[in-house]
Amino acid sequence: MTRREREITDPNEINRILDTCKYLHLGLVDEGKPYVVPMNYGIDHDADGHLIVYLHGANTGRKLDIIRKNSDCCFTMECNITPFEGKIACQYGVAYECVMGTGQIHLIDDPAEKDRALQAIMKTQTGQDHFTFDERMVSIVSVMRIDVDELSAKHRPLPAALSEGE
Helix, strand or coil, X not given: CCCHHHEECCHHHHHHHHHHCCCEEEEEEECCEEXXXXXXXXXXXXXXXXXXXXXXXXXXXXXXXXXXXXXXXXXXXXXXXXXXXXXXXXXXXXXXXXXXXXXXEEEXXXXXXXXXXXXXXXXXXXXXXXXXXXXXXXXXXXXXEEEEEEEEEEEECCCHHHHCCC
């Protein structure tokens, strides 16, 4: 990270961003070419506290074909995006908070883990704790789990003059 003053290292702040965002951009590599797709997500942690990101989608398609060939992935998510203006071109910009990560993505077949993943996705998306998924609902979606290897977060606040209402 080149702008260390923008780095977020506080786990509580990172979790707040993860809870605030509603979608991520999943990056995969398809035969040497990048492939990025926006997706809803849910978060969880394993027994050691490592971040897990769950995704869901159709049971067929390019994304799944790529994952079956190459489990390496990356993702970004952003929130609290506020464009701002300046007096000259270099003073224009965007305030934001974001999280970026890398990991391994896996397709989940176990019905119990699929249910756990779908619960996590719904909690992230709605803030509600419990939903019921019957066997048919679970069977018609693919569920993916990203075991996160690296995670970083940063923010760019509004310039002081703008945040003070000038």
